[in-house]
Amino acid sequence: MISLENKDIISILDFTKEEILYILDISKRMEEGEGSSEILKGKVLANLFFEPSTRTRLSFETAMKRLGGDVVGFDELGTTSTVKGESLRDSVKIIEGYCDIIVLRHFLEGASRLTADSVSIPVINGGDGASQHPTQTFVDLYTIKKEKGGLENLSIGFLGDLKYGRTAHSLAYALSNFGAEMYFISPPSLRIPKDYLEELESRNVSYHEVESLSEVSSKLDILYCTRIQKERFSDPVDYEKVRGIYKLSKAVMDELNVKEDLKILHPLPRVDEMDESLDDTSYAVYFQQAHSGIPVRKTLLAMVLGAIK
Amino acid sequence: MISLENKDIISILDFTKEEILYILDISKRMEEGEGSSEILKGKVLANLFFEPSTRTRLSFETAMKRLGGDVVGFDELGTTSTVKGESLRDSVKIIEGYCDIIVLRHFLEGASRLTADSVSIPVINGGDGASQHPTQTFVDLYTIKKEKGGLENLSIGFLGDLKYGRTAHSLAYALSNFGAEMYFISPPSLRIPKDYLEELESRNVSYHEVESLSEVSSKLDILYCTRIQKERFSDPVDYEKVRGIYKLSKAVMDELNVKEDLKILHPLPRVDEMDESLDDTSYAVYFQQAHSGIPVRKTLLAMVLGAIK
Amino acid sequence: MISLENKDIISILDFTKEEILYILDISKRMEEGEGSSEILKGKVLANLFFEPSTRTRLSFETAMKRLGGDVVGFDELGTTSTVKGESLRDSVKIIEGYCDIIVLRHFLEGASRLTADSVSIPVINGGDGASQHPTQTFVDLYTIKKEKGGLENLSIGFLGDLKYGRTAHSLAYALSNFGAEMYFISPPSLRIPKDYLEELESRNVSYHEVESLSEVSSKLDILYCTRIQKERFSDPVDYEKVRGIYKLSKAVMDELNVKEDLKILHPLPRVDEMDESLDDTSYAVYFQQAHSGIPVRKTLLAMVLGAIK
Numbered sequence: 001m002i003s004l005e006n007k008d009i010i011s012i013l014d015f016t017k018e019e020i021l022y023i024l025d026i027s028k029r030m031e032e033g034e035g036s037s038e039i040l041k042g043k044v045l046a047n048l049f050f051e052p053s054t055r056t057r058l059s060f061e062t063a064m065k066r067l068g069g070d071v072v073g074f075d076e077l078g079t080t081s082t083v084k085g086e087s088l089r090d091s092v093k094i095i096e097g098y099c100d101i102i103v104l105r106h107f108l109e110g111a112s113r114l115t116a117d118s119v120s121i122p123v124i125n126g127g128d129g130a131s132q133h134p135t136q137t138f139v140d141l142y143t144i145k146k147e148k149g150g151l152e153n154l155s156i157g158f159l160g161d162l163k164y165g166r167t168a169h170s171l172a173y174a175l176s177n178f179g180a181e182m183y184f185i186s187p188p189s190l191r192i193p194k195d196y197l198e199e200l201e202s203r204n205v206s207y208h209e210v211e212s213l214s215e216v217s218s219k220l221d222i223l224y225c226t227r228i229q230k231e232r233f234s235d236p237v238d239y240e241k242v243r244g245i246y247k248l249s250k251a252v253m254d255e256l257n258v259k260e261d262l263k264i265l266h267p268l269p270r271v272d273e274m275d276e277s278l279d280d281t282s283y284a285v286y287f288q289q290a291h292s293g294i295p296v297r298k299t300l301l302a303m304v305l306g307a308i309k
Numbered sequence: 310m311i312s313l314e315n316k317d318i319i320s321i322l323d324f325t326k327e328e329i330l331y332i333l334d335i336s337k338r339m340e341e342g343e344g345s346s347e348i349l350k351g352k353v354l355a356n357l358f359f360e361p362s363t364r365t366r367l368s369f370e371t372a373m374k375r376l377g378g379d380v381v382g383f384d385e386l387g388t389t390s391t392v393k394g395e396s397l398r399d400s401v402k403i404i405e406g407y408c409d410i411i412v413l414r415h416f417l418e419g420a421s422r423l424t425a426d427s428v429s430i431p432v433i434n435g436g437d438g439a440s441q442h443p444t445q446t447f448v449d450l451y452t453i454k455k456e457k458g459g460l461e462n463l464s465i466g467f468l469g470d471l472k473y474g475r476t477a478h479s480l481a482y483a484l485s486n487f488g489a490e491m492y493f494i495s496p497p498s499l500r501i502p503k504d505y506l507e508e509l510e511s512r513n514v515s516y517h518e519v520e521s522l523s524e525v526s527s528k529l530d531i532l533y534c535t536r537i538q539k540e541r542f543s544d545p546v547d548y549e550k551v552r553g554i555y556k557l558s559k560a561v562m563d564e565l566n567v568k569e570d571l572k573i574l575h576p577l578p579r580v581d582e583m584d585e586s587l588d589d590t591s592y593a594v595y596f597q598q599a600h601s602g603i604p605v606r607k608t609l610l611a612m613v614l615g616a617i618k
Numbered sequence: 619m620i621s622l623e624n625k626d627i628i629s630i631l632d633f634t635k636e637e638i639l640y641i642l643d644i645s646k647r648m649e650e651g652e653g654s655s656e657i658l659k660g661k662v663l664a665n666l667f668f669e670p671s672t673r674t675r676l677s678f679e680t681a682m683k684r685l686g687g688d689v690v691g692f693d694e695l696g697t698t699s700t701v702k703g704e705s706l707r708d709s710v711k712i713i714e715g716y717c718d719i720i721v722l723r724h725f726l727e728g729a730s731r732l733t734a735d736s737v738s739i740p741v742i743n744g745g746d747g748a749s750q751h752p753t754q755t756f757v758d759l760y761t762i763k764k765e766k767g768g769l770e771n772l773s774i775g776f777l778g779d780l781k782y783g784r785t786a787h788s789l790a791y792a793l794s795n796f797g798a799e800m801y802f803i804s805p806p807s808l809r810i811p812k813d814y815l816e817e818l819e820s821r822n823v824s825y826h827e828v829e830s831l832s833e834v835s836s837k838l839d840i841l842y843c844t845r846i847q848k849e850r851f852s853d854p855v856d857y858e859k860v861r862g863i864y865k866l867s868k869a870v871m872d873e874l875n876v877k878e879d880l881k882i883l884h885p886l887p888r889v890d891e892m893d894e895s896l897d898d899t900s901y902a903v904y905f906q907q908a909h910s911g912i913p914v915r916k917t918l919l920a921m922v923l924g925a926i927k
Contacts, residue, residue: 311831361696361701362699363692363698363699363709364699364712367664367690367691367692367713367716368716370690371662371690371717373714374662374688374690375660375662384692385696458778501634536702539702539703540702577699577704577708577712578699578702578703578708578709579704579708580702580703580704582915585705585707594717596712598713600712600714600715600716602715602716603715603716
């Protein structure tokens with residue numbers, strides 16, 4: 001019996017393969033309209049965004065409201081008591097008295113774990129620092145499963161910023177449960193950190209590091225693109241060196257050797273790395289991926305709040 | 310049979326005389342309390358304000374909630390993915406997956422049309438750049454009709470900033486359907502642009518351009534004041550030259566030769582152009598005008614969402 | 619018969635002893651779950667925060683939603699029409715047409731009274747300038763009554779910034795109805811202003827001014843701590859002189875001579891004045907105090923909106 005009631009969702013690493021598949025299954029039923037009645041009526045979500053993130057904030061807010069619940073919160077640091085010198089721990093210990101569940105977005109690694117340790121209501125990590133963003137990973141997994149019919153034995157390429165790209169790290173960890181063959185495609189300066197590779201090795205994942213997409217493109221079932229995040233670079237010169245190094249477009253895809261049913265995912269927002277011409281190709285599924293944020297987050301909210309047993 | 314179901318509301322120019330009158334009629338019934346039950350229950354509005362506008366944002370939000378619907382969104386550019394370099398097109402293509410209808414406020418002309426072309430859900434223009442603000446025009450028309458009993462054959466003066474004042478432009482266009490006599494009263498530097506006048510001429514509108522209000526005041530049924538918008542001037546010296554050039558007050562009205570039933574409208578906010586002493590005169594209807602934002606926007610939301618056929 | 623229907627809540631001084639006790643009694647029943655159904659369904663609160671205050675804003679918002687009502691508003695000056703030069707009076711006269719009740723937070727003293735005088739719907743003061751914050755005082759009184767079983771004849775110490783600390787001023791006034799013995803403990807530069815003391819004298823309150831907590835600690839039933847608010851000092855040097863002058867911790871409490879059932883309150887946020895080690899002592903009730911914001915604000919909203927007679 002799998003239950004998430006009153007549990008925190010901090011890291012994708014906390015979930016077993018069985019739990020992941022169960023959550024994706026409920027998400028599918030949620031998308032198909034089952035249980036979309038007012039199962040969260042009377043519940044209040046505190047959406048605490050110490051760092052702006054329109055997409056994540058709005059999708060949690062919409063998910064909660066579509067299930068009959070309500071939402072309070074803030075969308076940036078500037079309007080919080082943090083600017084008066086209040087600690088994160090104090091802020092969340094006060095807010096736990098107002099609401100039934102917290103979604104936290106914070107600029108510091110570990111902020112979600114600290115919050116979960118400080119309060120007695122469940123906490124969902126909406127992204128903390130360059131670290132974890134587990135609900136995005138559930139969205140990514142949901143999209144892959146939907147497009148490919150399953151998660152087992154896929155060849156997946158991770159493209160772009162693999163050094164700071166937390167969504168790529170989390171997805172790689174999650175797919176290590178499913179026998180994936182992984183290709184890490186990045187410039188030398190943005191390679192995936194060693195400790196992630198060591199963790200994948202300990203899980204017997206077969207992986208390859210390359211610089212050129214064309215070298216491995218024909219092998220891929222999934223290409224997971226990431227934005228090279230300007231805000232994670234301390235030196236703008238380093239950013240300028242790598243921005244736009246991989247720029248996908250319809251023309252580029254026409255020249256690449258790829259499987260006909262290759263699907264391209266991206267957590268969005270994109271900047272230079274994918275041209276709008278790509279959007280109308282059969283490869284592009286990133287907008288559908290973004291839209292899947294609703295059924296997946298509905299599911300997580302409903303399960304944690306005990307409305308789905 | 311007039312229906313707005315699934316239509317976009319981008320410009321007042323897209324509406325026929327019959328459609329305008331129909332919408333005003335439903336708005337009247339909405340104000341009188343008909344249909345104010347939960348006809349939008351289960352619907353979610355995305356209120357996307359890339360530029361602050363308390364009045365427009367709060368009135369849409371209130372209208373939606375008063376009809377049982379719910380609202381998500383943001384109120385300024387700073388908390389959006391635009392600051393990460395995301396295009397408007399991408400932002401709205403993602404958000405369309407969350408909600409049932411979009412209200413957009415943007416600082417660029419044409420942003421609403423671009424949004425409507427990018428998404429498959431209906432879009433309402435909440436003001437884009439110095440261009441269109443159609444729901445304000447419906448509010449203005451509603452107020453005039455309520456105060457005057459009808460819209461036909463009125464003499465209307467437009468006062469103040471007629472160069473940048475988009476609400477004046479839109480209202481002039483709309484009233485061209487109803488045989489209005491128009492007086493454009495402004496300093497030379499803020500005259501109404503030529504292409505608007507040419508459009509009015511092609512619609513056989515009789516108009517006059519003057520600098521002095523007293524010259525034409527006795528003829529007016531309606532005086533539509535506008536704020537001289539500091540934020541539209543690139544040179545502050547140009548702004549200082551014209552601010553406060555027309556300053557209405559009770560004392561000024563006492564000296565002017567005007568019809569007893571003259572009504573003064575203003576889209577608000579006001580700064581220097583109308584003194585608080587004017588508020589208690591029989592001419593002032595601008596606060597009632599602002600309050601009419603609720604029934605009018607309720608009507609537009611309900612019609613576009615198909616809750617009123 | 620006590621009724622708050624359609625009344626404004628501007629200052630704790632407007633309430634009689636009987637009204638205060640009645641409100642606290644209803645708050646207790648509210649906390650115990652009575653009347654927590656949808657008694658405010660169809661009502662809209664405008665939460666107008668011209669100055670950020672997460673705690674007050676979120677607790678009003680949560681209280682309203684938990685009673686079935688809805689909320690619109692803003693959380694900072696920057697997104698309002700004030701930046702376009704609009705007066706507070708105009709802003710609230712417009713917004714009164716949208717909603718059923720206003721909660722106002724403003725940086726200027728007297729802003730709530732001005733608002734109440736300008737609109738015909740009820741107004742609750744959510745804190746204006748360094749002046750009044752009456753709902754915080756109700757929360758403080760509620761907590762004291764809950765912890766002590768009653769409000770009569772208590773010895774209470776006020777610690778820290780008694781010059782700018784409006785919550786301390788309001789609580790002292792309120793407790794003057796109940797025969798309290800008061801100890802004002804502060805550095806010379808942050809003593810309670812003379813006119814407050816004169817008012818207390820006229821109410822026959824017995825009080826003492828001291829600099830050292832240890833001098834009077836053994837007498838206290840309640841210790842009310844305040845944050846030394848950096849933002850109220852015009853000179854940062856003055857702030858640095860007094861910050862951290864009273865720093866409570868478990869170790870400090872172990873050395874102080876205090877009653878076993880002493881309770882420490884704080885309106886929060888705290889910065890330097892109370893160490894986290896204090897949180898697990900039996901004295902600390904400030905988080906419970908913060909959580910009481912919900913039943914107390916539910917009560918005030920419901921009474922003013924006539925849902926509780």
